[in-house]
Amino acid sequence: MKALEVKGLSFSYSGDDSEVVHDLSFSIEEGEYVSLIGHNGSGKSTLAKLVSGLLGFSYRGEISVFGTVLDKKSVRAARRDIGLVFQNPDNQFVGSTVEEDIAFGLENREVPREKMQAIIDEYSEEVGMRDFLKKSPEGLSGGQKQRVAIAGVLAMEPRLLILDEATSMLDPSGKSEILSLIHRLKDKNASLSILSITHDVEEAAKSDRVIVLNAGRKMMEGTPKEVFARSEELASIHLDAPFAYRLASALRAEGIEVPSDIVDEESLARWICR
Amino acid sequence: MPITYDSVHFVYAAGSPFESAALNGISLVIEPGSFVALVGRTGSGKSTMAQLLNALLVPTSGEVVVDEFVNSADKKKRSRKLKGLRKKVGLVFQFPEYQLFLDTVEKDVAYGPKNFGASREEALEKAHQAILEVGLDASFFERSPFALSGGEKRKVAIAGILAMEPDVLVLDEPTAGLDPEASREALALFRKINAKGTTIILVSHDMDLVLEAATRLIVLENGKVVKDGDPSSLFEVDLTSYALEEPKVFRFVDLLKKNGLELSPSNIRDVESLAKAIKEAKQ
Numbered sequence: 424m425k426a427l428e429v430k431g432l433s434f435s436y437s438g439d440d441s442e443v444v445h446d447l448s449f450s451i452e453e454g455e456y457v458s459l460i461g462h463n464g465s466g467k468s469t470l471a472k473l474v475s476g477l478l479g480f481s482y483r484g485e486i487s488v489f490g491t492v493l494d495k496k497s498v499r500a501a502r503r504d505i506g507l508v509f510q511n512p513d514n515q516f517v518g519s520t521v522e523e524d525i526a527f528g529l530e531n532r533e534v535p536r537e538k539m540q541a542i543i544d545e546y547s548e549e550v551g552m553r554d555f556l557k558k559s560p561e562g563l564s565g566g567q568k569q570r571v572a573i574a575g576v577l578a579m580e581p582r583l584l585i586l587d588e589a590t591s592m593l594d595p596s597g598k599s600e601i602l603s604l605i606h607r608l609k610d611k612n613a614s615l616s617i618l619s620i621t622h623d624v625e626e627a628a629k630s631d632r633v634i635v636l637n638a639g640r641k642m643m644e645g646t647p648k649e650v651f652a653r654s655e656e657l658a659s660i661h662l663d664a665p666f667a668y669r670l671a672s673a674l675r676a677e678g679i680e681v682p683s684d685i686v687d688e689e690s691l692a693r694w695i696c697r
Numbered sequence: 698m699p700i701t702y703d704s705v706h707f708v709y710a711a712g713s714p715f716e717s718a719a720l721n722g723i724s725l726v727i728e729p730g731s732f733v734a735l736v737g738r739t740g741s742g743k744s745t746m747a748q749l750l751n752a753l754l755v756p757t758s759g760e761v762v763v764d765e766f767v768n769s770a771d772k773k774k775r776s777r778k779l780k781g782l783r784k785k786v787g788l789v790f791q792f793p794e795y796q797l798f799l800d801t802v803e804k805d806v807a808y809g810p811k812n813f814g815a816s817r818e819e820a821l822e823k824a825h826q827a828i829l830e831v832g833l834d835a836s837f838f839e840r841s842p843f844a845l846s847g848g849e850k851r852k853v854a855i856a857g858i859l860a861m862e863p864d865v866l867v868l869d870e871p872t873a874g875l876d877p878e879a880s881r882e883a884l885a886l887f888r889k890i891n892a893k894g895t896t897i898i899l900v901s902h903d904m905d906l907v908l909e910a911a912t913r914l915i916v917l918e919n920g921k922v923v924k925d926g927d928p929s930s931l932f933e934v935d936l937t938s939y940a941l942e943e944p945k946v947f948r949f950v951d952l953l954k955k956n957g958l959e960l961s962p963s964n965i966r967d968v969e970s971l972a973k974a975i976k977e978a979k980q
Binding site for chain 1: 738739792846847848873874875876877878879902903904940941942945948949952953955956957958968969971972973975976979
């Protein structure tokens with residue numbers, strides 16, 4: 424089963440001739456963790472909105488979520504399968520306390536009160552925020568707010584989680600809080616599919632598959648190993664490779680021929696010290 | 698003239714039940730033209746130090762002196778016209794692009810100089826210079842700041858501060874949210890500004906950036922200076938105890954050490970200098 428399938432997608436904002444997404448095709452299998460990387464302005468965030476039906480349906484091509492083609496009629500049901508987490512932790516905090524914030528989506532779905540408390544407890548526990556349920560957002564760090572946002576999304580039990588630059592406004596400790604949470608969720612629920620839109624290549628290096636977007640087009644697709652080995656092409660579109668790849672190419676520039684299959688820091692250090 | 702912090706204490710909401718001390722006796726001197734990084738966990742006092750520098754805050758005790766301006770707890774000593782200090786010390790806040798508000802780039806950038814008494818023509822000229830300096834071309838002058846990409850907006854916001862021709866530039870997390878290329882461009886810009894003699898005070902969590910850019914590093918913890926020295930001295934410090942990440946190149950130097958290769962961290966700042974050091978060690 425494909426969690427998401429995008430076929431020949433082209434889109435431009437109304438009143439603008441230039442296409443933000445151009446003839447794009449890719450898919451995500453159920454249970455897969457895919458990173459979509461690209462520099463600022465590559466069309467990544469537009470894509471996140473398109474696949475969640477937030478920009479309407481005036482595009483060319485086809486988007487299917489768990490086998491259902493998105494259109495005006497199907498979008499409501501399809502949206503139930505999708506959980507979206509955005510970039511700015513402050514813009515998506517809607518409740519006056521952590522508890523209310525997590526409850527917001529559940530209330531919209533008219534979940535009965537007695538069930539709601541159990542769900543809030545479960546997911547606030549899951550993201551490590553259960554001790555903060557009565558706290559207001561002002562006292563929380565960016566990472567904590569983002570974890571609350573994720574709890575609110577998880578409470579709706581999505582099958583496809585879309586993270587739109589969810590860590591890019593966080594400090595390093597907030598970033599690692601979120602990344603370890605994502606990996607914990609994946610370990611617990613193997614059928615959860617994740618599309619992470621990011622320009623953090625260290626994060627992308629830990630996903631199952633990487634898609635590189637440039638000027639609205641797909642430029643590369645493959646395992647992190649396959650994609651990050653092409654560091655010169657990445658540099659040409661303003662993306663860095665992860666640290667181990669960058670160091671390996673800097674060593675090659677110094678005349679030290681690092682074998683191409685060495686792609687993580689541990690094995691690179693061992694190879695240097697062999 | 699250097700910047701001097703003399704026994705500076707700062708307490709938020711002093712005398713109320715919410716009273717909390719942000720700075721607990723800071724004394725230090727920052728030489729003109731230096732590139733200083735202020736690091737520490739959230740709440741360690743970095744932003745408070747920065748805001749005292751242009752008198753957005755006034756010390757609870759002690760004083761901060763920038764040239765002829767004295768920002769002192771003692772009213773008798775405090776300079777009367779601290780507005781001039783705002784021109785001397787330019788503060789670029791985190792995500793400054795959220796503060797853009799005028800309908801063209803040039804108007805937005807000219808706002809500061811105009812506010813400090815420049816004529817319309819003068820202010821526009823300064824704005825144009827600043828826009829070019831941050832690496833945008835003349836085609837940006839009349840564009841709307843809101844139609845620009847994130848990286849371009851950040852540049853416009855920085856240009857708005859540069860147009861006031863500050864002697865000291867304080868940057869709060871200037872590369873947060875930028876892609877790697879935009880971050881590198883920003884770093885090159887800060888170096889260029891610094892090379893012209895502007896003092897730069899960089900507040901950041903990005904330890905890779907700090908190691909690459911700064912010539913002096915100040916670590917704050919609970920409103921006190923706990924480390925002050927050359928950035929390469931970071932290597933000896935357990936940064937995780939201050940909620941900071943180890944720079945990636947130092948993490949790798951540690952990894953090499955575990956595998957039996959010891960490198961001196963003193964010249965290692967980035968991936969290229971690390972590769973050189975490895976080559977030398979292997980020869």
